[in-house]
Amino acid sequence: xxxxxxxxxxxxxxxxxxxxxxxxxxxxGAEERIVLGVPEMDAALGGGLRRGALHAVSxxxxxxxxxxxxxxxxxxxxxxxxxxxxxxxxQDMSGRETGEPWPMGLAELxxxxxxxxxxxxxxxxxxxxxxxxxxxCPALAVTLIEPFGRLAAFDRVAVRRLALAAGRxxxxxxxVRAGAPSLAAPVGFSAAETRWRVAPAASPPGEEDWGRPRxxxxxxxxxxxxxxxxxxxxxxxxxxxxxxxxxAGSLNPGAExxxxxxxxxxxxxxxxxxxGGGLRRxx
Amino acid sequence: xxxRERAAGSDAPDDRPLVIVERQGATLRIVAVDAxxxxxxxxxxxxxxxxxxxxxxxxVVPADAAADHALLTAVADWCDRYTPLVALDPPYGLLLxxxxxxxxxxxxxxxxxDVAEALARQGLTARVTVAGGAGVARALxxxxxxxxxxxxxxxARLSALPVAALGPAEAVRVGLARAGLTTxxxxxxxxxxxxxxxxxxxxxAALDQALGRVDPPISPRxxxxxxxxxxxxPDPVLTQDAVVAACxxxxxxxxxxxxxxxxxxxxxxAAFFRADGKVSRISVATGRPTRDPEMLLRLLRERLDAxxxxxxxxxxxxxVRLSALAVEPLAPEAVxxxxxxxxxxxxxxxxxxxxxxxxxRRVLRFLAGDVHRPEGEVRARPAQAMSAGGGRxxxxxxxxxxxxxxxxxxxxxxxxxxxxxxxVLAEVPDGPPIRFLWRRVAHxxxxxxxxxxxxxxxxxxxxxxxxxxxxxxxxAEGARFWLYRDGLYVREAEHPRWFLHGLFG
Numbered sequence: 001x002x003x004x005x006x007x008x009x010x011x012x013x014x015x016x017x018x019x020x021x022x023x024x025x026x027x028x029g030a031e032e033r034i035v036l037g038v039p040e041m042d043a044a045l046g047g048g049l050r051r052g053a054l055h056a057v058s059x060x061x062x063x064x065x066x067x068x069x070x071x072x073x074x075x076x077x078x079x080x081x082x083x084x085x086x087x088x089x090x091q092d093m094s095g096r097e098t099g100e101p102w103p104m105g106l107a108e109l110x111x112x113x114x115x116x117x118x119x120x121x122x123x124x125x126x127x128x129x130x131x132x133x134x135x136x137c138p139a140l141a142v143t144l145i146e147p148f149g150r151l152a153a154f155d156r157v158a159v160r161r162l163a164l165a166a167g168r169x170x171x172x173x174x175x176v177r178a179g180a181p182s183l184a185a186p187v188g189f190s191a192a193e194t195r196w197r198v199a200p201a202a203s204p205p206g207e208e209d210w211g212r213p214r215x216x217x218x219x220x221x222x223x224x225x226x227x228x229x230x231x232x233x234x235x236x237x238x239x240x241x242x243x244x245x246x247x248a249g250s251l252n253p254g255a256e257x258x259x260x261x262x263x264x265x266x267x268x269x270x271x272x273x274x275x276g277g278g279l280r281r282x283x
Numbered sequence: 284x285x286x287r288e289r290a291a292g293s294d295a296p297d298d299r300p301l302v303i304v305e306r307q308g309a310t311l312r313i314v315a316v317d318a319x320x321x322x323x324x325x326x327x328x329x330x331x332x333x334x335x336x337x338x339x340x341x342x343v344v345p346a347d348a349a350a351d352h353a354l355l356t357a358v359a360d361w362c363d364r365y366t367p368l369v370a371l372d373p374p375y376g377l378l379l380x381x382x383x384x385x386x387x388x389x390x391x392x393x394x395x396x397d398v399a400e401a402l403a404r405q406g407l408t409a410r411v412t413v414a415g416g417a418g419v420a421r422a423l424x425x426x427x428x429x430x431x432x433x434x435x436x437x438x439a440r441l442s443a444l445p446v447a448a449l450g451p452a453e454a455v456r457v458g459l460a461r462a463g464l465t466t467x468x469x470x471x472x473x474x475x476x477x478x479x480x481x482x483x484x485x486x487x488a489a490l491d492q493a494l495g496r497v498d499p500p501i502s503p504r505x506x507x508x509x510x511x512x513x514x515x516x517p518d519p520v521l522t523q524d525a526v527v528a529a530c531x532x533x534x535x536x537x538x539x540x541x542x543x544x545x546x547x548x549x550x551x552x553a554a555f556f557r558a559d560g561k562v563s564r565i566s567v568a569t570g571r572p573t574r575d576p577e578m579l580l581r582l583l584r585e586r587l588d589a590x591x592x593x594x595x596x597x598x599x600x601x602x603v604r605l606s607a608l609a610v611e612p613l614a615p616e617a618v619x620x621x622x623x624x625x626x627x628x629x630x631x632x633x634x635x636x637x638x639x640x641x642x643x644r645r646v647l648r649f650l651a652g653d654v655h656r657p658e659g660e661v662r663a664r665p666a667q668a669m670s671a672g673g674g675r676x677x678x679x680x681x682x683x684x685x686x687x688x689x690x691x692x693x694x695x696x697x698x699x700x701x702x703x704x705x706x707v708l709a710e711v712p713d714g715p716p717i718r719f720l721w722r723r724v725a726h727x728x729x730x731x732x733x734x735x736x737x738x739x740x741x742x743x744x745x746x747x748x749x750x751x752x753x754x755x756x757x758x759a760e761g762a763r764f765w766l767y768r769d770g771l772y773v774r775e776a777e778h779p780r781w782f783l784h785g786l787f788g
Binding site: 085110139 | 626627632634636641645646651661666683685686687690691698699724729755757759787
């Protein structure tokens with residue numbers, strides 16, 4: 001009973017804080033949601049991914065680097081708006097280490113290469129600068145930011161500035177860390193609205209036409225909502241996610257889960273819709 | 284223009300006579316002298332040993348053609364302040380086309396004097412001539428005292444010039460001397476046919492140029508800008524604020540001119556002329572024509588901020604110039620009710636700013652190519668050169684693979700610019716891999732699909748390029764890779780090598 005009351009108080013406070021933050025960022029689009037189309041996920045996110053905010057996606061392992069790109073691209077497709085341009089800023093090292101984003105593959109995921117501007121930034125500082133410039137432009141559909149390395153330049157202040165810029169322009173910022181997954185998430189990313197860890201998922205056994213995009217996705221941080229873990233498939237033709245498996249294993253080998261955590265957002269759908277409340281809150 | 288550059292250039296306190304020497308055959312000969320050495324009796328062409336016999340304390344500097352050329356180029360840069368049309372006349376000359384410019388400097392004579400005095404302040408000795416044609420000016424500058432002459436005087440001076448002013452070859456020179464022809468006046472009195480028959484058509488052409496009978500255009504180092512606007516400062520400006528203020532005023536004035544002409548600019552250059560002669564230039568490009576002074580100023584500032592070594596004002600700039608290097612027609616602004624157009628405008632401006640800061644080649648859009656090799660399937664182009672949407676977009680869109688309902692992606696999400704070599708274990712030599720080692724990590728292949736055979740187009744067959752068999756594979760962890768075997772087994776390669784080319788999401 002007390003837990004419930006506490007949770008309600010917390011939710012109320014969160015709503016207030018959210019309103020203050022939205023006012024501070026001064027944008028109407030900041031509160032707009034990108035509906036992902038997976039009810040459990042949308043519920044955990046309080047109705048969808050917040051548009052005017054910064055979201056960080058990283059690989060859970062070395063093999064997760066590309067899975068992280070795939071998930072980020074899927075989010076970007078979801079965030080896309082008809083006729084609008086997306087900007088993808090990637091650091092040179094990231095292109096060398098994990099390959100260049102390739103328009104052919106992007107097109108097959110439902111991302112229109114004709115509406116893409118890629119900025120090849122030589123280093124971290126340039127990546128940050130270009131990201132700030134891009135996020136100040138409200139005419140974009142989405143900004144993908146792909147730095148590489150330790151991300152010393154992406155400190156708390158810098159990431160907060162990016163998040164505020166996203167709030168002002170209403171353009172979602174998706175930071176992809178394709179390379180260097182062994183490093184812990186830099187402290188700066190506490191300003192991110194959500195943080196995701198992604199690992200590749202094997203194609204279902206016995207499937208003839210295997211090889212569709214599939215990922216284990218873990219929402220490890222959510223500033224105003226629940227967390228969760230899903231195994232998702234992405235259909236580039238329909239531009240939609242599908243929950244491929246409901247009882248996904250943990251992304252961390254050895255930390256096998258009890259299943260409750262995964263089902264949780266689904267159970268809470270009724271109670272939490274709108275308020276975006278969740279029991280777990282990381283960071 | 285004649286210069287004895289190093290006279291004042293290096294060590295001023297040393298006032299011994301200076302000569303510049305060059306090895307010609309076995310002897311060192313003097314090629315240039317300063318005033319003191321000339322007074323002492325040294326002259327170009329004299330062997331150094333003879334000159335030393337006259338004046339033992341000569342200061343001797345070896346000739347350096349590359350440094351001379353660099354200096355000439357720097358002086359040419361500086362001369363841009365008089366006219367945008369400056370041409371090099373190596374090894375020691377500069378040609379300035381000042382038609383229509385002289386009145387800004389108080390007439391031709393005042394301009395010539397200004398050039399000579401300003402160069403003298405920089406330690407350069409120059410002879411300046413203004414004449415009706417490039418060839419005439421060149422002949423007068425090299426063989427007379429220079430200056431500005433009326434057309435009648437000009438003709439008289441030209442007639443008196445020695446035939447050496449035509450730069451004849453040795454044989455021709457001897458021939459002319461034998462014929463008793465020593466001045467241009469004497470030459471001009473002879474028939475053209477006669478001269479051409481005896482001394483060759485080259486001499487006649489040179490004579491025509493020197494007398495101004497023909498006036499071929501000079502070839503300026505930089506193309507003349509479509510529009511240009513500048514501001515001179517009697518007292519050189521030093522602070523960045525003052526420079527930016529000057530740029531703002533110039534951008535506003537340029538915008539006014541462009542508007543009057545119904546034009547917009549796509550490439551702008553700002554030039555900063557330092558009082559001591561150094562000239563710095565920065566240029567920015569825009570994807571679509573514009574004449575918004577604030578936007579031009581933003582782009583220029585962006586470019587200035589991005590400079591690895593900032594422009595050093597030294598003792599200040601005495602001239603700042605803004606040139607429109609490329610213009611396009613631009614209809615008068617109309618307030619657009621179409622939000623899409625406004626959005627595209629905002630994106631184009633963002634692209635311009637990113638390109639100004641990070642470089643045009645780092646801000647890219649993509650075109651689907653029609654080349655079989657994966658590397659050629661996509662062409663990256665500077666985003667400024669391509670606009671989104673519009674009519675072209677529909678045609679281009681057809682070339683991208685459509686996401687398929689029935690099939691998984693056939694092309695990877697990330698592609699390595701340089702395919703990475705891998706070690707592969709395959710069951711049969713031309714079959715799919717079972718295991719492979721990439722970056723020292725072993726991957727067990729759980730599924731594989733292929734081969735997809737990709738060969739070079741037959742019309743650009745290059746013997747070194749092998750047919751590639753591509754495989755899509757998934758490892759035990761679910762990561763998906765795009766691998767290929769380089770060369771058909773046995774037919775093209777005894778032991779084909781394997782590469783990892785891309786990664787699927």
